[in-house]
Amino acid sequence: MRERHELFQVIDALEDQSRVKVAAVAPSVRVAMSEEFGLPPGRVSMGQIVAGLKLLGFDYVFDTNFSADLTIMEEGTELLSRLRKDPGAGPLPMFTSCCPGWINLVEKNYPELIPHLSSCKSPQGMMGALIKNVWAPRLERDPADVVSVSVMPCTAKKGEAHRPADRGATYSSKIDGPVPNNDYVLTTREIGRLFRLRKIALPALDAQVPDDPLGESTGAAVLFGATGGVMEAALRTAYELASGGQELPKMEMSDIRGLQGVKSSRVCIPNPDGKGPGAVVRVGVVHGTAETRALLERMKLGDPAAQFDFVEVMACRGGCIGGGGQSKSDDALVLQKRMAHVYNLDEKSALRKSHDNPSIQKLYESELGRPGSARSHALLHTHYADRSEQTT
């Protein structure tokens, strides 16, 4: 099997002067991009990637970290609703839904777990929906006038862009029909190849900031790049929302960091009034398909050490820093090095909690209302299908 290349379609699209060209860059791409230029992980900044994409001909460069923050707002709210057992809320444990490799595994091999999946689209899915449905109309452009290119660490993201909720989900009056939310997905390797083809040396460029209004992000968002990061980011927000504004005693959750196959922790969320024992949330983190299958088996058999309320699953070892579209490396410690840069970027961030992102707050004020609103559901949530009978 080989990945489906979309590089030459993107090269053609970049020459089309009639359309607006937009790129959005995933959290883990920024820690691996330097390897495309023969440098160790973390030597090229997001700002240099933005500058390089502008030189390639993209009119706007957004940051998928923005939609990672948005994912946390929606997913954290969904988790709290399930914990409260609100009417219509899905069952526990809730599983994360941002990894298409994991979603494919559930739909094909564990369809009985579909109700347990968060209904949130991935950050890529949310970004595409916002670009075509919110940002393009503000620019007074039809969605068909915009080409959106998602830069990802992941070959499975190419398939995700073809899911019904993403492909043909947005109506264009110009062509009187549907258009995709994400037109193309390029891997870190593909975009690295394009930079080299165009002789754009990222390490030598001056950094530029991603464009507004989909470019601002927090340290929580960059954590999506490493195993355990989605969980850590979600808890920073869910804890504060559920406890009436109290902060997690410690921002970094060392129990769920690192490359151990299965990690777990317990978080006690105090009651908003400070009275009573509060709620204990049991969280689990797993990465790699074999480890995931083994954990699901233990959960099914009732292993007391494998009973959780919220589980993060990433199909690749290490999470997206080890994605199938990342740079190939001979360094045995490459995952540890990329992971260290993810944590470093979070630590250096001025804002480290998704709900503190001012651009996210503005988006809710102007467009979405509140997390979990009808508008949020229409744009940012998805559904799943039992594909266990499917042969291809």
Ligand code: SF4
């Ligand atoms: S863990 Fe792997 S399959 Fe899942 S989103 Fe990240 S790169 Fe893609």
